[in-house]
Amino acid sequence: MQRILFHHSLTSNNGCRKELMVELLEDEKTMMEFSRLEEEYRILTEENRNLITVHSERAQQLENLRVVNQKRQGSS
DSSP, X not given: OHXXXXXXXXXXXXXXXXXXXXXXXXXXXXXXXXXXXXXHHHHHHHHHHHHHHHHHHHHHHHHHHHHHHHHHHHHX
């Protein structure tokens, strides 16, 4: 009887171990995905900052050109 209980206990432990290994692998995949998304977010944030800067510069250049154009039209 003890032998059957021992065998059952080993089987249960092996099952738990397999479940824990599956969970561990899933957690590792999740962490890798999280790291990838974190890096992608960092890159996109930097690109966004650069685009905002370029947009502001171009808007200022456009405004300067409008002023120059108005002065030319006014002096004609």
